[in-house]
Amino acid sequence: MATEAQRRATSAYRKKSVKQLTIRFYPNDEDEIMYTWLKNQGNTTEYIKSLIRQDMNNERELP
Template sequence: MADARSKATEKYRKANVKSFNVKFFPSDAEVLEYFQGKANRNQYIKDLIRKDMESRKRPKTYVFETANEGDVTITISGEYVDWCVDMKADISSTGDHHEWTEIDGGSVEEIFEWLMDKGVEFESDRSLWLNLNYVEQVMIDRSKTEEQLLDYAASMTDEELKKWREFYFDI
């Protein structure tokens, strides 16, 4: 009887249970040490994934100051679907409002083109670059942190930023 039960259990697991292998390289030593300190690693990973999934459902808002129109508020609303989100932008001083559907990181320029068409000016090309990339890489793609963007922006020359602006905004 026990043999039949273990065969049934093995058959069920083979059909329904999935596992993944995670590799830790020497450069991941701190991460590995932290992970090994967790009592239930399996549950810890599942909890992290659930938390990430839930965080993608909540609206996210980013507010930045412009050079001439006061604050601009950009809000991600709705769930991420195929790495796309619905977004809206509001210009505080003029009351202008616009909504976009299915925006991905690669199409954030549309939002900033709309802002500039509405007369929004940025303090500098660096300010435009930082705000656009914050929306793209921190809010949508989640591929960078704010600190990483600030470090990268600090390393860019004014000439590089000018070329970037001319390329993306035909200025």
């Protein structure tokens, strides 16, 4: 179990170093389909990161 000092240190590190984005899906048909697809991908963070990597690689290959 983490001590109070460890919890504070972890919290300070996250505030300083970790980047976070929020995505919202509204109740319309297209968003519901995308949300369901995303949730079925297993690790959503890795899935989104892999899509971004692919897109970045495709941009580099353009003339």
